[in-house]
Amino acid sequence: MPGADFMRERQAGWGMPPAAALLDLPSTGTSVIRWSRHRTGAFKMRPLLSDHTIVSLNLRPMRAEAWLGERQVWAGPIGSHAVRIVPPGVERRWATADPFDLLHVMLPPRAFQSMAGRGCGPFTLSDPLYGPDRLIRELGLQILGAMEEGGPYLTELADGLCRALVAHLLRRYHVPAPSSPPALPLARLRRVEALVRARLADELTVGDMAGAAGYSEFHFARLFRAATGRTPHRYLQEARITHACGLLKEGKAGVLAVALDCGFKDASHFSRVFRARMGTTPQAFRDGSA
Template sequence: MPLRTSQELGWLSADVGVYAAPSVRVEYRPEFAKPMIHVAVSGRYDWAVRSRGRWQVVDRGPGSIAVALPGEFGHMRWRSTSDVPLRSLHVHLDPSAAGERPMAPAVGVRDPFLSAGVQALARALRAGGPAIYADSVAQTLAIHLAWGNRLPVPHREPRLSKQQVDRLTDYMQARLAENITVDDLAAIAGVSRFHFIRVFSASTGHTPYQYLRRLRMAAAAELLHHTTQPIVQIALACGYRSPGQFAAAFRREYGVSPTRHRGQAPDPRPRPGA
């Protein structure tokens, strides 16, 4: 959905616009007639594009740039990985400005010159800048894309937002006695099962199993110190089928048995994610 465009400004060498995007877009085939520079303005998302029969997935956030040519990208899709609304800047360039040398597509680029140019066009769009300025910048960008060198964006391990981790933690704590699956957690986080374990571990420093186990152990320690519930009930409440299984897990975590721990001072260690 367009939020602001250069359509009424009389620019000739570039069509520029700021657009709002849905948090999830299923696979579709983009159609555009001119080379496009796509800049992520707000939000963070996993952006997948299929070019020449191969899918490539890029973690994109504010400032991330992609260069697309008409017909080059077969299909694309995306999914937001944060709670921030997705906004993007689209810059469609006049291909004749680059002469006979074709521009090269790229899913992600790291290019200070290109970044400065699109930021200049974004400022001109907000201010309603004159065509002579916008066209000069756009022509320079087209030439640069045809002749300049671009470096691929360094790999960044995607991460869950704090809000996603908090939701997952609350979900686990409310269901410590249940059989929580990776599929359940991935659905809550809004990411695929394939990516979930990797992004969860990168975000928390623990695998989902390790994180859940530590939540269960922290809850068990609290119950041992502050209630008189039998150990078998505490074991069941924290997701363990038998006192023996619970005692073994508790000893690995705290170095003592549940019975001995019950008589000690409360453990000062914070819960995972605290």
């Protein structure tokens, strides 16, 4: 359930408090956050990870650059009421020099399960990538209007609008998974796992992992996910965090030494990823106060 730590992590990533927020709506568990900046000048959102599916509604035109992991997915103008759908479990960041006003509807897995049933999912949604969507615009503006007006039954009204949004996402953007996707053969998967264990401290890329498996990067990513249920990037990050937990429990090395030994560039990046995965800071985990 989102709380103080959830908001602190978001504020640290954005470098400012939100303009408005509704957290953990009753039936869907959705959090709605508005981020606004009225001045010009360079702005960079620090990399953030989330277990939520994020529906982003741009409330004013701007120019920006956006990344998912290391892949740049946008560079250019973004129109008013343009929509993005950001999947969970992917490190995201973006930058702009313009003023901005964004509404983020953050949907946990529970929001989809409450509608489609617990036996369904996980869901893959296509991303309109700053394209138009009339219904998302209308629902977003209604949620925003309710937040601005306040008053009784605000959370119930916003929650109902979020349920309508989930239904729309499943109807329009759900990408059905193939019935039996090909998976990475076990022997090749073991090769990749051995490479990851041996090179946790190195700047290991998906291309390196694909080379060990004997596939192109594109085919490897599909086969690896079918075999493990995770992207190569997520698997590598989880392996690094698992190794870091062992080193921190030993208590022989400081946080920076552990970060470098596990392939993170600095203690700050390590701390952000560790907290997103483990729900506490590396220092608190090391000291046993988590």
